[in-house]
Amino acid sequence: xxxxxxxxxxxxxxxxLLRGVHALxxxxxxxxxxxxLVRDGRIAEIGPPGSLAAPDGVEAxxxxxxxxxxxxxxxxxxxxxxxxxxxxxxxxxxxxAAAGGYCGIVAMPNTSPTLDSAPLLRALIEQxxxxxxxxxxxxxxxxxxxxxxxxxxxxxxxxxxxxxxxDDGKPVAAAGMLRRALQYQRLCGGVLALHxxxxxxxxxxxxxxxxxxARLGMAGIPSISESTMVARDAALAAYEGGRxxxxxxxxxxxxxxxxxxxxAGAHVSGEASPHHLTLTDESVRSLDSRFKMNPPLRTExxxxxxxxxxxxxxIDCVATDHAPHARHEKEVPFEEAPMGVTGLETxxxxxYTDLVLPGLLPLGxxxxxxxxxxxxxxxxxxxxxxxxxxxxxxxxxAAEWEVGARGYASKSANSCFEGRALRGVVRxxxxxxxxxxxxxxxxxx
Amino acid sequence: MTVPVGPRHLLSIDDLDREGIERxxxxxxxxxxxxxxxxKKVPALRGRTVVNLFYEASTxxxxxxxxxxxxxxxxxVSVRAATSSVTKGESLKDTVQTLTAYDPAAIVIRxxxxxxxxxxxxxxxxxxxxxxxxKHEHPTQALLDVYTLRKRLGALDGRCVWIVGDxxxxxxxRSNILAFARMGAQVTVSGPPTLIPRGIEALGCRVAxxxxxxxxxxxxxxxxxxxxxxxxxxxxxxxEYAARYQIDAARLMPHQLLMHPGPVNRGVELSADAIDSPQxxxxxxxxxxxxxxxxxxxxxxxxxxxxxPAEAAAVEAVAAA
Numbered sequence: 001x002x003x004x005x006x007x008x009x010x011x012x013x014x015x016x017l018l019r020g021v022h023a024l025x026x027x028x029x030x031x032x033x034x035x036x037l038v039r040d041g042r043i044a045e046i047g048p049p050g051s052l053a054a055p056d057g058v059e060a061x062x063x064x065x066x067x068x069x070x071x072x073x074x075x076x077x078x079x080x081x082x083x084x085x086x087x088x089x090x091x092x093x094x095x096x097a098a099a100g101g102y103c104g105i106v107a108m109p110n111t112s113p114t115l116d117s118a119p120l121l122r123a124l125i126e127q128x129x130x131x132x133x134x135x136x137x138x139x140x141x142x143x144x145x146x147x148x149x150x151x152x153x154x155x156x157x158x159x160x161x162x163x164x165x166x167d168d169g170k171p172v173a174a175a176g177m178l179r180r181a182l183q184y185q186r187l188c189g190g191v192l193a194l195h196x197x198x199x200x201x202x203x204x205x206x207x208x209x210x211x212x213x214a215r216l217g218m219a220g221i222p223s224i225s226e227s228t229m230v231a232r233d234a235a236l237a238a239y240e241g242g243r244x245x246x247x248x249x250x251x252x253x254x255x256x257x258x259x260x261x262x263x264a265g266a267h268v269s270g271e272a273s274p275h276h277l278t279l280t281d282e283s284v285r286s287l288d289s290r291f292k293m294n295p296p297l298r299t300e301x302x303x304x305x306x307x308x309x310x311x312x313x314x315i316d317c318v319a320t321d322h323a324p325h326a327r328h329e330k331e332v333p334f335e336e337a338p339m340g341v342t343g344l345e346t347x348x349x350x351x352y353t354d355l356v357l358p359g360l361l362p363l364g365x366x367x368x369x370x371x372x373x374x375x376x377x378x379x380x381x382x383x384x385x386x387x388x389x390x391x392x393x394x395x396x397x398a399a400e401w402e403v404g405a406r407g408y409a410s411k412s413a414n415s416c417f418e419g420r421a422l423r424g425v426v427r428x429x430x431x432x433x434x435x436x437x438x439x440x441x442x443x444x445x
Numbered sequence: 446m447t448v449p450v451g452p453r454h455l456l457s458i459d460d461l462d463r464e465g466i467e468r469x470x471x472x473x474x475x476x477x478x479x480x481x482x483x484x485k486k487v488p489a490l491r492g493r494t495v496v497n498l499f500y501e502a503s504t505x506x507x508x509x510x511x512x513x514x515x516x517x518x519x520x521x522v523s524v525r526a527a528t529s530s531v532t533k534g535e536s537l538k539d540t541v542q543t544l545t546a547y548d549p550a551a552i553v554i555r556x557x558x559x560x561x562x563x564x565x566x567x568x569x570x571x572x573x574x575x576x577x578x579x580k581h582e583h584p585t586q587a588l589l590d591v592y593t594l595r596k597r598l599g600a601l602d603g604r605c606v607w608i609v610g611d612x613x614x615x616x617x618x619r620s621n622i623l624a625f626a627r628m629g630a631q632v633t634v635s636g637p638p639t640l641i642p643r644g645i646e647a648l649g650c651r652v653a654x655x656x657x658x659x660x661x662x663x664x665x666x667x668x669x670x671x672x673x674x675x676x677x678x679x680x681x682x683x684x685e686y687a688a689r690y691q692i693d694a695a696r697l698m699p700h701q702l703l704m705h706p707g708p709v710n711r712g713v714e715l716s717a718d719a720i721d722s723p724q725x726x727x728x729x730x731x732x733x734x735x736x737x738x739x740x741x742x743x744x745x746x747x748x749x750x751x752x753x754p755a756e757a758a759a760v761e762a763v764a765a766a
Contacts, residue, residue: 213643333579335559
């Protein structure tokens with residue numbers, strides 16, 4: 001029997017007729033108006049618009065003018081539990097995911113204490129089974145306490161439900177340590193997700209090293225601190241025949257290194273975040289700590305390389321690196337502020353507004369990259385197809401909203417898009433067969 | 446309808462155009478006349494409060510701001526991190542809100558962190574003066590340096606200024622590159638490549654890795670070598686630094702002026718004979734500190750607004766309504 005690796009609270013299976021929606025699922029070659037019937041939490045029937053009637057006990061939703069996508073999957077979020085519940089909890093983080101149209105998210109282990117043992121993982125899984133609105137997977141640490149010195153009990157953790165392993169927030173600095181983890185991966189499986197940064201190059205850096213950091217007098221994090229580690233670790237993975245996933249790629253050189261190692265046949269993949277795809281270090285000139293994250297916002301050529309990488313598939317998926325911090329923690333001078341920005345509630349609208357509407361990326365491709373993270377972690381890809389568990393996001397692409405105006409489902413408000421007017425409102429999210437989010441009904445003025 | 450005219454701040458040299466810089470320097474020149482009197486006070490800020498909030502050690506800047514405010518007849522409160530609630534863990538925001546309760550006209554802030562003055566400006570109604578924020582900016586130092594040079598040279602247009610030394614860790618370098626360039630000077634920075642930040646050219650200066658071309662300079666501005674950085678091995682040794690970059694009597698030409706923001710490491714960035722040479726303006730820089738800071742406080746708290754006069758804005762608003 002296979003070990004379950006995503007966990008959520010019990011919920012009532014959805015019974016919905018989504019009428020006259022525009023259904024778009026690039027993998028199912030679906031891009032047309034349709035009626036979609038969901039019964040017992042599964043997609044029961046798909047027909048031309050107006051062809052399906054709502055059976056008894058099935059709620060009909062008028063979908064005229066709305067788009068239906070497979071719900072999104074985020075392989076990289078911070079839920080801050082245990083230990084930092086003032087920033088986020090399993091309940092609030094998964095509520096934010098639901099509000100963003102997600103049907104699955106993966107929590108990072110840089111909690112307090114670090115998620116690096118099976119008893120702690122089991123406790124978190126139990127908590128997720130009580131609190132998680134959207135399915136959550138857990139990636140425990142590669143090394144104990146993220147210290148980079150000793151492997152965690154990876155095989156035991158896998159048996160307990162670990163999705164993969166990561167020291168996210170920190171690199172596995174020593175090549176020999178990562179090599180051991182890759183060797184051990186042959187025993188236990190599970191992707192190794194890598195935060196790439198050579199600490200001897202990034203030092204005390206707080207932003208991208210370049211003209212903006214020179215102007216502001218703040219210590220820089222050079223792009224090569226990331227790209228040299230991507231190249232090193234791809235080489236290690238190829239040598240050991242292992243599987244690694246590169247987290248939050250941020251610069252031209254990393255995309256080039258990933259493309260080269262993919263071409264060489266290495267089993268490597270990569271992700272990019274909405275903020276790196278849409279913002280640059282010019283934003284940091286405001287000295288606003290909401291623009292502080294690691295890796296940092298880089299330059300326009302870096303941003304363009306990430307967009308091109310996402311387009312040609314060098315970068316496999318979008319990941320938010322949702323990193324909530326409390327207001328008082330961010331309301332300090334830039335250099336003092338913790339790294340990280342929230343992202344679950346804005347990811348799709350940001351990419352839609354800044355990349356799809358201006359014609360930089362097709363909508364279908366963005367949907368594909370917003371859902372591709374699941375398969376990278378050997379999970380089922382959300383699909384709009386008869387017989388599939390219902391994982392659906394219903395969006396109004398014409399509607400505009402202001403980020404933060406209605407607050408956030410997340411406990412934290414450190415969005416780098418706060419105040420932005422974005423297109424695309426998530427009206428309804430169905431995850432693992434249950435309705436997990438409905439947009440508040442607009443009261444006509 | 447009333448048009449709120451926000452308090453004006455001096456957070457960065459970028460807050461000033463050339464005209465704004467010149468107005469402050471002209472005002473400083475008029476205060477220099479006051480400094481020559483037996484009673485060195487003017488009543489401009491009588492009954493108003495200036496808070497000096499210093500999170501970093503400082504002799505010149507804190508004492509000259511204090512003196513400047515007192516000579517304008519302001520009440521002065523000086524808060525130092527080492528002896529205040531900051532040591533009890535009070536956040537910058539809470540400290541500023543506490544001090545704002547005293548209704549100060551201005552808050553002068555020195556902080557080890559870039560952007561601290563911007564944050565303070567967001568949290569208070571007082572005018573905020575940046576007295577140095579991390580390695581970012583030190584705009585009043587740049588103004589007093591321009592004042593000192595202008596007094597000696599007249600206009601800076603076409604003059605060639607070399608800023609030499611640890612540019613990487615220097616807020617003075619950043620503000621001065623901007624201010625000298627804005628006043629028409631050609632600015633070159635020179636120092637060990639490990640202490641020249643990547644991308645500094647974007648501030649409007651040239652980079653010279655050696656002092657070979659130093660003879661072209663009209664002004665040599667030496668930066669303090671932060672000896673406490675030595676353990677991070679930016680340079681192999683102070684001896685090697687001095688051999689390549691020290692401004693000494695041999696390197697300093699008779700036609701050149703020498704400046705330094707202080708405090709000087711004698712025998713490191715400057716030799717004793719250079720410091721004591723007639724070309725050195727170091728004492729004049731210190732002297733300029735008080736009158737220039739008086740001028741800054743006066744411009745922010747009394748003088749006509751730099752961009753849009755309040756009266757004009759109000760008249761326009763009335764006309765529009």
